[in-house]
Amino acid sequence: MTPVAPLPGATFGARIDAADVADFAALPRALADAGGLLLIPGMDAIAEEPELLVRLSRVFGAEVEDYRRTLTAQNMVHATVPEIFVVSNTPPTLRMPPRRPDPPLTPDGRLPVQFPHRRGWHTDQSYRRPPPDISLFFAVVPAPTGQAQTLFADGTAAYEALPPDMKARADRLDGIHVSLSAGRGRNDLLEGKTPRALGPLEQPQRQPLVRVHPVTGKRALYMCEYGQMDWLDGPIAGMEPGVNGEGGRFLEALMRHATQPAFVYVHEWTKGDLVVWDNRCLIHAATWFDAEKVSRVMWRTTVSGNPGAIYANERKSWLP
Ligand SMILES: [Fe+2]
Numbered sequence: 001m002t003p004v005a006p007l008p009g010a011t012f013g014a015r016i017d018a019a020d021v022a023d024f025a026a027l028p029r030a031l032a033d034a035g036g037l038l039l040i041p042g043m044d045a046i047a048e049e050p051e052l053l054v055r056l057s058r059v060f061g062a063e064v065e066d067y068r069r070t071l072t073a074q075n076m077v078h079a080t081v082p083e084i085f086v087v088s089n090t091p092p093t094l095r096m097p098p099r100r101p102d103p104p105l106t107p108d109g110r111l112p113v114q115f116p117h118r119r120g121w122h123t124d125q126s127y128r129r130p131p132p133d134i135s136l137f138f139a140v141v142p143a144p145t146g147q148a149q150t151l152f153a154d155g156t157a158a159y160e161a162l163p164p165d166m167k168a169r170a171d172r173l174d175g176i177h178v179s180l181s182a183g184r185g186r187n188d189l190l191e192g193k194t195p196r197a198l199g200p201l202e203q204p205q206r207q208p209l210v211r212v213h214p215v216t217g218k219r220a221l222y223m224c225e226y227g228q229m230d231w232l233d234g235p236i237a238g239m240e241p242g243v244n245g246e247g248g249r250f251l252e253a254l255m256r257h258a259t260q261p262a263f264v265y266v267h268e269w270t271k272g273d274l275v276v277w278d279n280r281c282l283i284h285a286a287t288w289f290d291a292e293k294v295s296r297v298m299w300r301t302t303v304s305g306n307p308g309a310i311y312a313n314e315r316k317s318w319l320p
Contacts, residue, residue, distance in 0.1 A: 001016055001020055001021060001022060001023065001026055001030065002016075002020060003015065003016045003030050003033070003034060003038075004016075005033075005034055006034075006035075006265075007037065007039060007265050007267075009265065009266065010152075010154075010264070010265035011154065011157060011262070011263075012034065012035035012036070012037060012154045012156075012157065012265065013034050013035065013036075013037035013038070013039065013152070013265050014030065014033070014034035014037070014038055014039070015038075015039045015040075015041065016030060016038060016039075016040050017040070017041055017042055018040055018041060018042035018043045018044075018045075018272075018274075019042060021040060024055075024056060024059045025059060027056075027059055027060070027276070028059065028060055028215075031060070031134070031276055031278060032215045032216055032278075035154055035156060035157075035281070035282075036154075036156075036277060036278030036280070036281045036282045037152055037265065037275070037276070037277050037278070037282060038275070038276040038277075039267065039273060039274075039275050040273070040274040040275075040276070041270060041272060041273050041274075042272050043138065043272050043273070043274040044271070044272035046138050046140075046272075046274065046299070047138075047140050047272070050078060050080070050081045050084055050299065051081055053081075053083075053084060053136060053138055053274075053299060053301055054081060054083045054084070054301060056136065056274070057083065057134075057136050057301040057303050058303075060133070060134040060136070060276065060303045061133055061134060061303040061304060061305040061306060062305050063303065063304040063305040064083045064301055064302070064303055065083060065085075065132070065301070065302040065303075065304065066082050066083055067082050067083065067084075067085055068082040069319075070318060070319070071201065071202075071318065072085065075092040075093055075094070076093055076095070078299065083301050084299045084300070084301060085299070085300045085301070085302070086297070086298070086299060086300075087137075087296075087297075087298040087299075087300055088295075088296060088297040088298065089289075089291040089294075089295065089296055090295050090296075090297060096291055097148060097286065097287070097288050097289045097291055097296075098119070098120050098285075098286050098287065098288055099119075099288060100288040101117050101118055101119070101288075104288075110261075111149065111266060111287070113151050113153075113259055113261055113264045113266065113285075114256065114259045114260055114261065114264075115225055115252070115255040115256050115258075115259045116225075116252065116255075116256070118151070118259065118285060119225065119226060119285075120225075120227070120285040120286060121151075121153065121224065121225050121255060121258075121259055121283045121284070121285045122224040122225070122227065122228045122283060122284070122285070123222060123223070123224060123279045123280075123282070123283050123284070124279045124284075124302060125279075125302065126175075126177040126205075126207055126222070126223075126224055126228060126279075127177045127178050127179045127182075127202075127204070127205055127228060128205060128316070128317055128318045129205045129206075129207070129311065129314060129316075129317040130304065130307035130311035130314055130316070131205075131207060131279065131280075131304075131307060132279055132302045132303060132304040132307075133278065133279060133280060133303050133304055133305065133306050133307065134276060134277070134278055134279065134302075134303040135276070135277055135279060135300055135301070135302055135303070136274060136275070136276050136300065136301045136303070137150065137274070137275045137276075137277075137298060137299070137300045138273070138274045138275075138298065138299045138300075139269045139270065139271055139272060139273045139274075139298055140271075140297040140298060140299055141271065141295060141296060141297040142269035142270065142271055142273070142296060142298070143269065143289040143290075143294045143296045144294065145268050146268070147287070147288065147289035147290060147294065148269065148286070148287060148288070148289035148294075148296055149266050149267055149268055149269070149287045150266075150267045150269070150275065150284055150285070150286060150287070151264055151265070151266055151267070151284060151285040151286075151287065152264065152265045152267065152277060152282050152283075152284045153258050153259050153263045153264045153282065153283050153284070154263045154264075154265075154281070154282060155220035155221040155222060155258060155281045155282055155283055156213070156216075156218050156219070156220040156281050157263050158220075158221050158257060158258035158260075158263045159210060159219050159220050159221045160219075161257075161263075162221075162254075162257065166253070166254070166257075169250070170209045170210050170221065170254060171209075171210050171219075173208075173209045173236050173237065173238065173239070173250075174206040174207060174208055174209060174236070174237040174238075175206070175207055175208075175209050175222070175223050175224075175229060175234065175235055175236055175237070175251070176204050176205070176206055176229060176230040176233055176234030176235055176236070176237055177204065177205050177206075177207055177224060177228060177229055177230065178198075178202075178203075178204040178205070178228065178229065178230040179202055179228070180227045180228055182195060182196065182198055182202065182204070182230070183195045183196055184204070184230045184231060184232045184233075185226055185227040185228070185229065185231060186225075186226040186227075186229075186231045186235075186243055186248070187226055187227070188231075189231050189232065189242070189243050190243055195232055201317070201318050201319070201320065202318070203317065204230040204233065204234070205317055206237055207222055208222060208310065209221065209222060209223055209236070209254070210222065211280055211281070211308060212308055212309075212310075213278075213280050213281050213308070214280070214306050214307070214308040214309070215306070216281075218281070220280065220281035220282075221254060221258050221283075222280070222281075223251060223254060223255065223258075223283065224283070225251065225252070225255045229251065231243060231248065234247055235247050235248055235251045236248075236250055236251060258283065259283075269298075280307070280308070
């Protein structure tokens with residue numbers, strides 16, 4: 001197996017063509033060596049046999065989420081393989097893409113990647129403790145080139161490049177994460193929405209702003225931005241909360257830093273691409289596509305089980 005690294009236009013990630021993947025068991029090491037991002041083109045066999053995506057997911061960890069059991073709307077779940085979460089604008093899923101950035105391009109004509117011009121940066125399911133490790137995302141029917149890219153930012157490189165004072169501050173702090181549906185995001189508060197009462201399985205969860213990767217030992221920024229953080233009591237525990245608070249300003253400064261183009265890889269999808277990313281050290285964002293004209297179907301699985309020492313023996317916050 002000969003990974004080609006880094007990915008084009010980025011300083012991290014690696015590509016391994018499906019034909020070169022002789023031994024699935026070697027993939028987790030390759031993922032760690034690539035800084036948490038692997039592109040495996042040519043995995044069209046998954047479209048024919050969706051169970052293959054689940055078997056591949058198990059290579060990265062024993063716990064592959066079964067979306068029948070985790071309060072997930074069933075129109076988002078694959079009809080026969082409940083470990084596959086469907087991301088699509090087609091029925092029955094009908095999930096619409098994020099809005100286009102305003103303006104749609106940067107002054108030099110590029111796809112905006114940096115927060116706050118680009119919105120929606122997050123790490124998957126950070127509103128759970130322990131949070132998941134790895135996501136696998138497969139292009140069944142991708143959008144045309146130039147639409148629906150997935151953006152990845154390297155939280156390890158971003159952490160290492162922080163000025164010493166910000167690094168020392170981030171090291172000591174926890175973010176407060178919560179599901180988008182809780183109505184506690186920054187935009188929810190600005191729109192004056194009343195946050196709904198949250199049940200015991202959907203409570204906001206504290207996560208360190210800097211996580212130590214359990215495999216590589218490297219430190220990486222771990223955060224989301226306007227959505228998926230609790231802007232009512234946070235977004236940073238112990239700092240002034242709210243949309244104009246000191247915690248929000250610090251989070252925004254970290255997010256602007258971490259999403260500079262130098263830390264970002266932009267993935268243009270081709271049918272049959274499988275992308276594997278490590279949520280413990282990367283953040284990612286979806287981009288717009290023309291959902292009126294384009295039908296897009298993507299399959300995702302989520303792998304957990306190795307969140308690191310600070311989560312040892314913790315019960316799962318989202319299960320009864
Ligand atoms: Fe995501």
